[in-house]
Amino acid sequence: MEPLLMQADQLPQWTALAPALALGLTGLLLILIDSVDPDSSRPALLAGIATVGSLASLGLAGWFLSAGTGQAGTGGGISLFGDALVVDGMALFFQALFASVTALVVVASYDYLHDHPHRAEFYSLVLFAATGMALMAAANSLAVAFIALELASLPSYALVAFLKRDAGSVEAGLKYFLIGALSSSVFAFGISLVYAATGSLLLPDVYAALSGGVEGLTGVAAVGILMVAGGFAFKTASVPFHFWAPEAYEGAPAPVSAFLSSASKAAGFALAFRVFVVGFPLDAGIDWVLLFQVLAVVTMTLGNFAAATQEEVKRMLAYSSIGHAGYALIGLAAFSGGAGGDVLGASMAHLLVYGFMNTGAFLFVALAEHWGVGRTFDDYAGLASRAPMASVAMSVFMFSLAGLPPFGGFFSKYFLFMGAIDAGFWWLAAVGAINSALSLFYYSRVVKALWLNDAVGEFELGSTPTALYAAIVFAAVATVLLLPGFAPVIETAQSVATTIVP
């Protein structure tokens, strides 16, 4: 029987890609407007179009999710283009996440770029990168995975270097690009080795071939798998492919840092979850669960340790984002075959909550950059007296990132660690818990600086950037509401994750 979209075949199958298409078409539309009217003096129109496009994508993804498109209830995932793409619950979940972050970033950028000449390019680059991420979530073939990853990466390089008169931004962009090129080559090499061993690029076929045993080519397949994992480690900023992250996040415009550290990282995980769970069986010549355990522990420990010694808030957030990649890796590190859906879903839910709280935190940095208050913890001292609302929001993000109740980050971490314990990896949860305790140290430094320390000098804050403020407050509200509203999120995440487990 044909899989159903909605109740009946009311819509053609390809419309299941609508969330990704909405993002891509909006990007094209922005370029079109820019070529017709290169000196557009209507920034609100550009930002508005980008916002509407990302919200439309979010709406479509949310609609499909609630209508059960591509989920078990309506006949399972929808395969398109010769199985190269698959739209299922997990793809839609991540597409909703990307669209949310994109919307927040686009809204916030309106103020951040208030005197910048190339706004249309900026918005279209963001949307193209988001399109790439949306396709990463739906990729069912290694070739598509590579293309989608590049589609997400290339605009990102440009975005990091977007402030082209700023030496830091340009340098960060170049470093990001170079490490990205290296990682892409590792990834592409890995794909070619897997193809050599299995004769297919389609994930289910790869799975079947590897399960059947690849006579004499086990080593080839294993090296391929490890290199593929390297590609994902780059995208998710996991050790040892993390070196670009602190530099890129620090040099990039803060909204771009938010975008990269939240959406781009989540996209890497979306792809990694699908490729490893659907494509590589547990006994494919390499114990990839052990590999991810090593990566998870090293990544979360290194990220948190390094974050603890930073002087600059943005760089601290960059390392903390590496630490969170370590937490999210638990989804794969505690994966145990049939029952692995729960921990995978917990990881997805954590990435969703993280999408809001981390984006919000970087947007607060964007606000501080907009006001020009400086970059270090000390520069933030006493800011709460001038910007109480934003400071409350920032405190919410910090405590939520540390995993304290009553914020969304508490439950997402709780379920993640519980998932690890249920899967028998209590030590993984223990390492995560110790790292979370350590992270409270540097997160609370921000809160302390904002609220308790006295200002060193006078602030000249100037006007209140409405759009940036709105994005920050919205992210804070979402972070708080995700605590009481966590039940549907985790249920959705775990049920869609369970369906992809072969």
Next chain:
Amino acid sequence: MAGIFDFGPAIVLLPFLSFLIAVGTALSGRDLLPKGGAIPGIAATAGSLVLSVAMAAAVAGGEVYDETIYTWAVGAVPGSDGLELTFGLLIDPLSSMMLVIVTLVALLVHVFSLGYMNDDGETGLPRYYAGLGLFTASMLGFVVADNLLMAFMFFELVGLCSYLLIGFHFREPGPPSAAKKAFLVTRFGDYFFLIGVVAVFATFGTAQFVGTEAAPGFPVLAEQALAGEFTANTFLGLGTEAWFTVVGLLVLGGVIGKSAQFPLHTWLPDAMEGPTPVSALIHAATMVAAGVYLVARMYGFYAVSPTALGVIALVGGFTALFAGTMGVVKRELKQVLAYSTISQYGYMMLALGAGGYVAATFHLLTHAFFKALLFLGAGSVILAMHHNENMWDMGGLKDKMPVTYYSFLAGSLALAGIFPFAGFWSKDEILFETLIHGLDGQPLLLVGYVFGLLAVPVTAFYTFRMVFLTFHGDARTEQAESPESVRWNVKGPLVVLGTLATVAGAVNLAPVRVLTGAHVDFLHAWLDGGFSDLTVHHYAEIDPYSSAYIGGELTTVLLGAAVSLGLALLGLGLAYRLYAVPEPVEHTDKLGSAKDLLYDNYYQDEYQVYLANRVVLPVARAADTFDQGVVDGAVNAVSSVSLFSGSRIRRIQTGVVSNYAALVTLGLTALLVVFGVLGGWLL
């Protein structure tokens, strides 16, 4: 169907509302309410009283009520149906009786406070009435609680309110210290209670007192567990019955603290620092009564544990005598009453431990009336004496304050257990029940009986020593010559309570029933109604006692009554000989060093302070050292290690992109080698 029981929550909420009004007034800082907030309190307690009486009428009509109102937490527990934490209402004969007592006494105390506090020009009245309102509400919430956890929560609220009210005059040195002591000592007991609550949940998976047919409450489950029909979780490797005893004793910790039983009774005499109406409330209807009520409430659980019953009986009997002896030498009016309270609650515990469920409840009822009466009477005297409480400065008040005198006399006769006042009937029933159960081969109960019996003349002696010193003889000071007159709002409550203290014994004339066969033991019949698992005859079936008599039931009844009445009259007579003279002297001085021992309460406070200073403090210091050194040391070590390694990690991040590329490649290679070796395809 909307019935009277749907108004149940209002009984609790009305005083709570008066609390909120008083708090609001206090916060506003303006004198918004007439009488400093007394009126809302009086109205609220009067409303609660009316509702309580209506409840009692409905219960008399055979109705009972047990409903969960709000489930505030549901938890999944592996291997069981899960745990529900709820608030609910349980209205049965016991709780409806207690509701009437509490609301009546609270109402009278509110009215009396008009005279005691308002007319005396006290400041901070809204705070005072806020405390009274919350106190009443907490106690009522405790009374109607349908599960142990809810009972515990309100139990704690009661403790908090007593702290607030005892320390009402917080600018003086005594009250805050007494308040702290009351809080800490009862908290010590409540700690065990809390563990007991958790233990009950862990053992039975429910803390409901009654429950339903399908999911019965924990007392019934305990009974079933002992009969082998239910598997309770036991811990510490104990058998079912031994574990139930442990749980029962844990909960009993809270009871001993709240009901001021030995050895946690030390807070109560100091609590006299609170305003006298508060003392009346604490002693008669709220705080102290809560402990005994709790045992009665979950009596089915204690009834299946002979050891726990034995402990209760022995603690109660001992406390009755022990506290009574200390009351003999006190100079201050309220101090005597304080020790009499401890002693009387000892009687109730003795009764509960001896299987005298009705007797204990009966004494709880009569004691509530006569002790509230005595405290309010004492308050009236204290008002008249301008807050001089020393009985040796009084004398001769009989003719100047006749209303106070006669009502106080009625209360004293009841307390001393003189026929036919209320206290006689209830105390006699306690002793009778203890005796007949003790005679049937329960030597422990016989010991308790002897304690109780010895306490009778002591009680009569100190009670009438107090009466004679205060009201009889010649006035010994100027204040006693011309006492301040008191108004209707003091006399009214005294008259009401005086009447009750005289006639309340009529609700359960058990000896008369034995004599004549007439069914005049109404309280017995009352408590035998309601939920079948909570009835008197059910308790009698499951408790470990049976009865034996000295030459037949009638003879035993008469003998017991005669002995206790005779002893009471003996004590009274002695007090009359020594103190009912125009110029009494301190005859207790003849006791010599024994007097000092008694006056210093057997050095109970001293040894408790010694324990705190010499045992607890060093242990606390050691724990602090451990915490600072080992725990914090470990944490600090972790933090310095992580900061150090963090700074090392920073150095890897050189900023040179070719280094990064090299590190990435090296990292990947290392992973390839390790996993290649592990996977067996390399080497």
